[in-house]
Amino acid sequence: MVDFPGYSLPGVAASFFFMLLTMKQSEDFRVIGPAPRILARVGEDALLTCQLFPERSAEHMEVRWYRSAPSTHVLFAHRDGAEVSEMQAEEYRGRVEWVEHDLAKGSVALKMHNIQPSDDGQYWCRFQEGDYHGETSLLLQVAGLGSAPHIHMEGSVAGEIQLVCTAEGWFPEPRVHWEDSRGEKLLSLSEHHVPHEDGLFHVEATLVVRNASTETVSCSIHNPVLTEEKGTVFFIPEKLQTELGK
Template identity: 70%
Template structure:
């Protein structure tokens, strides 16, 4: 393998398209590929091949593969039997291999190892000879048969029972459906799918069953590319008899208020008390996966944790034998604000409680500045930053009466905290003092600043007088310096030129 010096990736992309547009397609050879899409399973290998017609040696030609779906055209190129790696896409390095057994007859192939979901899509095989080229396209279909679905049942409710079917590791997006014992399709309440960091799909489908007396329900996950599926069945009467079905999960009765930067504590417990050591405990936001925190068999499962909570969580298990667990989230952020669900699960049955977390930020003390004066009007601007959630802004006069703002601008910074700019137009000269107060609606706390128009006018007048005084002092000093200089000059002249009336001249004969 050789690298071409000074050959950047962006330059390679631009050069590639320029060459592609200026090249002439050959009239004396063409390129063909497979007639049907190439099917490859995730984790397996795939072979992409193409052939010159009429058959002839391609030893002296430049041959390249490219995949436009990923945004970079060049996958791998070969010039005079040498691989060019400088322009090769990073994700394919050490994962592809040239197969040249038939290159003397114009046949080349590219073997791709450990197929990933990102490999899915259209590929092109191109032969170039001088200014002439020929190419063909190939379609690689990547498919992944994920894990068998797992059916979770929430404990008995008045409206029946809620079932949640989950599965991971599927590609592309699978189809999910429910059936009863007779094979009749059941309508799901909701369905959710998300891709993980590896590009594989996690699915979550919810079903509510009204009659829990004698229901057997199945959940199936179907791969449309492979035409294969996996299923699971649950017997509701059996699950109703399990230990957890008779328990409840209790969370905080009131919303938890935590200031930005402080630590969060989310506590849930079983009622009546029960040992939770052998249970799966999961804190989630809107869906079961990915989780805020997952505890299974005494260990923290990091593989299912949301990226924004990695390295920020710890579990307090001192009272786990009584069914009480506390999740700690370090250094609260505005993005942590919202509802959490605490799930205890055993033998496919789960119970949950909701926790409402309110993140609050008390911003800086407001600063009032006078923007300008036009036609006797005064515009004041009140600014402050570091508030969450959106604060309330009020202007008041000396009697505490509200004065409507001329305008307000609220913006959120990169950390989600609000910056406030409130403007007040003062047209009544009788208004002497105004107060700007900014309050947090959740904390019930506020910060304020007072601005005195009379003081600002006095300050302005004193500044004018000070400037005039300085000007007069400087002018007086200059005049005195000029007068003193003139006097000194006259004295010097008197010393140099003698008085003729008093000078005697002696003449000798």
């Protein structure tokens, strides 16, 4: 028999048995989601779902949805068949709704109402049973299609005119595209994306036109997440076209 200094054989066996039990427990279940990314528009609702795999009951488990850390920024916590309201972060009170898909099969969902730009980001769904937990994450991408752009003339000097394109209520930061009457791309002189208190962006882009043959200029605001855009056309008066040619 081999002796281990400081250890008894029963103690080594117990430790080994505990390691096996822990390994078995860690493989007991894992948490999966429907997709790594969910898209939601500003002002609408979003449904966050997760599921135990393999399928099993979660009725005796704690289920927690959170953002940065499981003990802080908690959207919702559910334990022993009831909400744990004292854990919920203030900004989510009244905005999230527990949707019990089928706890007996380990399927849960959380509905977020009135999606805001600040909701954009990563979320975690966590199941806990005793000392063991499993979790999965998903990305909630928030997008807002704002107002159609408006073009106005800021001023004109000999040989050039200055146009400004503005739009409100876009998220995330949109892209601005200028084109002339021939469909050629034009570069902005300057471009500013200013967030309001609600997180939506005010867009302002300035263009200088020097080509006398330019009859119209269009400005398009493009949302990179929705791959949608809104545009408008500005008709340059003949008098200004003539002045550009001088």
